[in-house]
Amino acid sequence: MMESSIWRAEQIPEEAVAAVRAQLPHVVDNIVAAIRADSPVYGEVLAGPEGMAIRVGIEQAHRAFLVALEQGRRPAGDTDELWRALGEAEFQSGRSLDDLRAAFRIGTRAAWRGAADLALNAGVSAPVAIATAEAIFVYADELAADVVEGYLRMQSDEAGELERRRRRVAALLLDPEGHDPQALQRAAELARWPVPRTLAVVALDADAPPPAARRHDLQALAGADAEGAWLIVPDPDGPGRPGALDRALPTGPGEDPGDGRPAALGPTVAPADAERSLHWARTALRLLGDGVIEPGGLVRCVEHLPALVVNQDSALAGVLAVAVLAPLDELPAGERARLCLTLRAWLDHQRHTPQIAAQLHVHPQTVRYRMAKLSELLGDTLDTPDGRFALALALRTAGGADAGRP
Numbered sequence: 001m002m003e004s005s006i007w008r009a010e011q012i013p014e015e016a017v018a019a020v021r022a023q024l025p026h027v028v029d030n031i032v033a034a035i036r037a038d039s040p041v042y043g044e045v046l047a048g049p050e051g052m053a054i055r056v057g058i059e060q061a062h063r064a065f066l067v068a069l070e071q072g073r074r075p076a077g078d079t080d081e082l083w084r085a086l087g088e089a090e091f092q093s094g095r096s097l098d099d100l101r102a103a104f105r106i107g108t109r110a111a112w113r114g115a116a117d118l119a120l121n122a123g124v125s126a127p128v129a130i131a132t133a134e135a136i137f138v139y140a141d142e143l144a145a146d147v148v149e150g151y152l153r154m155q156s157d158e159a160g161e162l163e164r165r166r167r168r169v170a171a172l173l174l175d176p177e178g179h180d181p182q183a184l185q186r187a188a189e190l191a192r193w194p195v196p197r198t199l200a201v202v203a204l205d206a207d208a209p210p211p212a213a214r215r216h217d218l219q220a221l222a223g224a225d226a227e228g229a230w231l232i233v234p235d236p237d238g239p240g241r242p243g244a245l246d247r248a249l250p251t252g253p254g255e256d257p258g259d260g261r262p263a264a265l266g267p268t269v270a271p272a273d274a275e276r277s278l279h280w281a282r283t284a285l286r287l288l289g290d291g292v293i294e295p296g297g298l299v300r301c302v303e304h305l306p307a308l309v310v311n312q313d314s315a316l317a318g319v320l321a322v323a324v325l326a327p328l329d330e331l332p333a334g335e336r337a338r339l340c341l342t343l344r345a346w347l348d349h350q351r352h353t354p355q356i357a358a359q360l361h362v363h364p365q366t367v368r369y370r371m372a373k374l375s376e377l378l379g380d381t382l383d384t385p386d387g388r389f390a391l392a393l394a395l396r397t398a399g400g401a402d403a404g405r406p
Helices: 014-022 024-038 040-047 050-071 078-093 097-122 126-173 181-190 241-248 271-290 301-310 314-324 333-348 353-360 364-383 385-394 398-403
Strands: 199-204 221-225 228-234 263-265
Touching: 014 024, 014 050, 014 097, 024 040, 024 050, 024 097, 040 050, 040 097, 050 078, 050 126, 078 097, 078 126, 097 126, 126 181, 126 221, 126 271, 199 271, 228 271, 263 271, 271 301, 314 385, 333 353, 333 364, 333 385, 353 364, 364 385
Parallel strands: none
Antiparallel strands: 199 228, 199 263, 221 228
C-alpha cells in the first residue's frame, strides 16, 4: 500500500496533471522509444504485434496515475491486474525475468523524464516536480511488483503442471503391463521430455529422491512408489552423463558413503524396457544389502551382471549355496569363513597361489594348507569345470557371501 501523503491532491496542482494528460500519447511514445533503444530483447518485441499490449498497459497505467493524483488516492486495482497479466504473458513468451525488469527500469526513467519536461514547460515549482517524481517512482515500484508477481505466478503454475505431466510419462514408462508407444510419445511432448533412444533407471534406498538428483543436466524423471524412490535417466552412457550421475547422487565418488543412501543404476535399455531396468537396479540394491555386492559409490548393474544372474531367484540361489557348500557346514564358523574366502580367491585367480596369498594377506603355505583342507572336504568338485563353476556361483549368492564372513 502506498503512503497516503504522496497522493494528497493539494501536493500536485491541476495544471501539472492537465499538462501530462494533454501530452499523454507523446509521453507513451517516448517511453516505448526509450525501451526499444536500450533493450535488445524488448526493442524487437515492441516493434511487433506483441508490443501493442505492452503499449496499452503503459497508457492505462498513466491514465490511472493521473486520476489518482486528481482524486488524492492511490490508483485503482484494475491496472494492477493488467500488469500481472502482462507478467504472465511475458513468461509464456519465454522471455527472462531479468530482461523484463531491465525494460521496466528503462521505462520508469523515461516516464520520469517526460513528466519532468512537461512540468517544467507548464511552469510548476520545484517542490511540485519533486512530489510528482516521488509519486511516479512509488507507483512504478508497485507496477513492477505486479508484473513480477504475474510472471512468477505463471512460472509456478507451469512448473507444477510440467511436473504432473512428467509423472505421467514416468508412469507410462514403468508400467509393468507394458506401454503404448503412441500414448508415451504424446505424454512426452506435453511434458517437454523427448523420449530418448536409451535410458536407465536408478533405484534409491530412500523414500524420495534427493534434491541433487533433479539436476538440470541429467533431465531425469524423479519419483517414488511403494518400494522406494527412483530416477529415470535418459541416455545414461552419453558424454558426461556417468560423471553427472555420480555428482547428483549422494553415494557418488569422492563423497563420504555415510552422507547418503545407497543407489544402484540399472542396465541401459530401450524405453520399452524401463521397468526391467528398475527391477534389476532394485535387485542390485538388495544384493548390496546382503553383502553379495561390495559397497563403494553408485552400484552399476552392468559391473555386477554375474551376481545379478545368479541371484534373480533368491530362493533358488539359496538352495544352490546350501547344496554346493554343504561339506563345510560342520566346520566352526571362523574356519568356514576363512576357507570360503580362500576358495573364492583360488577360483578368481585360477589357482595362482602367490596372487591368492597377496589378496588374503597370508603366506603362500597357508593357502596351500587351506586348499588341501578344501580338497579333502569337497573332493572331486574342485577338479571338474562344472564343479568349479557351481562353487563360483554359490560363493556369489547371498548365502555364499554370508559363508565368507568371519
